[in-house]
Amino acid sequence: MFEHSIKVPRHFKISANIVKKVATEGGSVKNLLYDSKLRFFRTNVIYALITETIKHSADVDKLFEATGILTKEPRLDPWLAKVIATELIFGKKELPGRSKPEETILSYKELFEKVPLPPVEVKSEVRRPRYVRINTNLLTTSDAIGAFQDEGYKFIRCTSGCYDDYLKQIQGLTEYDFTQDYHVKTMFVFHPNTKFHDYDLYLENKLILQDKATALPVHLLAPPQGSVILDMCAAPGMKTTQLAAYIRNQGKIYAVERNEQRYQTLCDFVNKTESKCVTTMHRDSLDIKKGECDDAEYIILDPSCSGSGMQLSIHNYVEDVRLARLTSLQEKFLKHAMNSFPKAKKIVYSTCSLFPQENERVISNVVKSSRAKWKVLNVKELLKGNWNNFGSGMYAVLERDPKQANPEDGTDKEPSKVKKEKMKHQVEEDLEAVEASYAEFNDDEVSKHRKKKKKSKEECNVQKLPNDNTIKKKKNKEADSAAKDTVEENNLHNEESKNSTKKTKKDRENDLAEAISLVPDNNIEDSIVEQKKKKKRKNKENEVEERNESIDVNTNGDGCEPVKKKKKRNIE
Numbered sequence: 248m249f250e251h252s253i254k255v256p257r258h259f260k261i262s263a264n265i266v267k268k269v270a271t272e273g274g275s276v277k278n279l280l281y282d283s284k285l286r287f288f289r290t291n292v293i294y295a296l297i298t299e300t301i302k303h304s305a306d307v308d309k310l311f312e313a314t315g316i317l318t319k320e321p322r323l324d325p326w327l328a329k330v331i332a333t334e335l336i337f338g339k340k341e342l343p344g345r346s347k348p349e350e351t352i353l354s355y356k357e358l359f360e361k362v363p364l365p366p367v368e369v370k371s372e373v374r375r376p377r378y379v380r381i382n383t384n385l386l387t388t389s390d391a392i393g394a395f396q397d398e399g400y401k402f403i404r405c406t407s408g409c410y411d412d413y414l415k416q417i418q419g420l421t422e423y424d425f426t427q428d429y430h431v432k433t434m435f436v437f438h439p440n441t442k443f444h445d446y447d448l449y450l451e452n453k454l455i456l457q458d459k460a461t462a463l464p465v466h467l468l469a470p471p472q473g474s475v476i477l478d479m480c481a482a483p484g485m486k487t488t489q490l491a492a493y494i495r496n497q498g499k500i501y502a503v504e505r506n507e508q509r510y511q512t513l514c515d516f517v518n519k520t521e522s523k524c525v526t527t528m529h530r531d532s533l534d535i536k537k538g539e540c541d542d543a544e545y546i547i548l549d550p551s552c553s554g555s556g557m558q559l560s561i562h563n564y565v566e567d568v569r570l571a572r573l574t575s576l577q578e579k580f581l582k583h584a585m586n587s588f589p590k591a592k593k594i595v596y597s598t599c600s601l602f603p604q605e606n607e608r609v610i611s612n613v614v615k616s617s618r619a620k621w622k623v624l625n626v627k628e629l630l631k632g633n634w635n636n637f638g639s640g641m642y643a644v645l646e647r648d649p650k651q652a653n654p655e656d657g658t659d660k661e662p663s664k665v666k667k668e669k670m671k672h673q674v675e676e677d678l679e680a681v682e683a684s685y686a687e688f689n690d691d692e693v694s695k696h697r698k699k700k701k702k703s704k705e706e707c708n709v710q711k712l713p714n715d716n717t718i719k720k721k722k723n724k725e726a727d728s729a730a731k732d733t734v735e736e737n738n739l740h741n742e743e744s745k746n747s748t749k750k751t752k753k754d755r756e757n758d759l760a761e762a763i764s765l766v767p768d769n770n771i772e773d774s775i776v777e778q779k780k781k782k783k784r785k786n787k788e789n790e791v792e793e794r795n796e797s798i799d800v801n802t803n804g805d806g807c808e809p810v811k812k813k814k815k816r817n818i819e
């Protein structure tokens with residue numbers, strides 16, 4: 248028999264409260280846990296209990312459903328019950344006290360044990376490499392390579408240009424190697440164990456610890472120097488500062504953040520990184536109306552999400568109600584981005600969630616209802632099939648359809664009936680593409696596709712240092728020469744950029760073309776230039792016809808056409 252006077256152990260109560268908060272309101276377990284009131288409590292014990300409860304949540308739900316415990320015991324708090332049942336069934340297998348909730352759960356132990364549960368999945372943990380981004384406002388990539396070499400790291404260069412070779416190469420990096428990222432040329436990749444927290448370049452904000460997945464949206468947005476960008480959900484400022492470096496502080500970035508504390512973090516980060524072209528705004532993005540930020544041409548939309556793609560499995564636990572709330576907010580953001588900024592021509596939507604509700608469904612719902620003003624580009628085509636998504640979120644690239652928008656005044660022409668039909672058809676095709684792409688993201692098409700791909704005969708020029716600390720400290724001459732080309736490329740590129748303030752649009756296009764020849768893997772810019780050439784030709788042919796039809800063509804900015812769809816879509 249239990250005794251009414253016996254209290255529920257405090258660690259159970261605290262854990263139950265946090266699990267409830269994470270599931271219903273969201274937020275980080277660590278933040279909730281390291282609340283000052285708990286500072287001297289056994290946080291490690293509680294953290295383990297919360298993690299286990301979240302990990303076994305689906306199984307515990309099954310046990311509760313099969314036994315009907317929550318209906319039969321209406322006074323039992325379901326969150327507390329979850330924590331205690333997890334401890335009893337999956338944790339220590341015993342309970343410390345004799346409180347009523349503990350006794351109630353114990354009385355169901357035999358019934359719980361009869362419920363068949365799926366076998367525990369043993370997941371092999373894949374450790375992600377350590378990515379760092381060079382803040383090119385403060386340090387050139389060539390100087391960064393030199394600095395890493397001075398530290399004893401060996402620069403490994405993939406000469407084949409083949410993505411498969413690159414992937415093999417990063418998997419084989421030792422603790423003394425580093426290489427340049429395949430897509431984002433200002434990023435470098437190190438062994439997962441590499442620590443940078445005490446490293447001078449990091450402390451001086453020349454080196455930013457940023458994961459590849461969070462850097463890709465800027466690469467996909469690819470705004471040219473001089474452009475005006477709106478970052479609708481900016482704090483802590485990873486993408487804002489990356490954008491500032493990307494456009495070499497030439498242009499303007501509106502960085503909007505609603506949360507006061509996070510806004511301060513954003514301002515600090517912007518200052519520390521010398522992201523001088525950034526205007527921070529402590530605002531709710533959804534309150535920014537036509538007439539404000541009207542000059543924004545490129546939009547990055549990285550709204551709050553469930554974070555289910557983040558490494559901590561703890562984030563995978565999201566209540567349906569919360570997910571629905573997030574989805575509806577994300578749709579609002581996207582609609583706002585698409586409709587409120589007359590000059591906007593490209594939007595990159597990204598989340599670190601893997602839930603389709605926060606990704607493809609947001610895109611399809613919004614694009615469906617947007618009268619086809621925006622076209623969804625195929626991310627895999629933009630990356631030329633070369634992105635092995637490590638389960639860390641999703642991206643969608645939307646480009647305003649130049650045939651259906653009037654960039655001069657930002658209004659959309661009312662389309663004729665025939666055109667409306669065509670547009671509807673186009674939207675359906677686009678959505679099919681998006682849905683197919685996400686489906687492929689979710690299954691293992693990536694590896695199938697890669698197997699089919701013709702392998703390059705060229706091998707990576709991989710030269711490894713022996714695993715020896717003494718040798719590590721010697722600067723490697725061979726590596727120096729391997730890096731030399733990159734250094735020269737970067738110097739040239741940097742030299743170009745110094746003169747860029749006075750450049751015309753034409754000059755910028757030429758710069759872009761040159762940059763592409765300097766950086767051969769710069770896939771996005773590559774496809775943009777190709778598309779520009781095509782578009783110029785096409786524009787000439789269609790000029791008269793289009794004028795007659797009164798359809799305005801987007802002639803300002805980069806004017807790039809959406810990437811043409813192929814019959815068979817390959818999306819990673």
Ligand SMILES: C[S@@+](CC[C@H](N)C(=O)[O-])C[C@H]1O[C@@H](n2cnc3c(N)ncnc32)[C@H](O)[C@@H]1O
Nearest residue numbers: 480482483484485486504505506531532549551
């Ligand atoms: C996923 S984080 C953004 C991360 C950021 N883009 C980066 O790369 O560092 C989402 C941010 O959006 C902010 N946010 C949420 N709703 C907002 C709104 N209505 N207006 C402006 N900011 C908002 C949140 O406070 C949070 O800081």
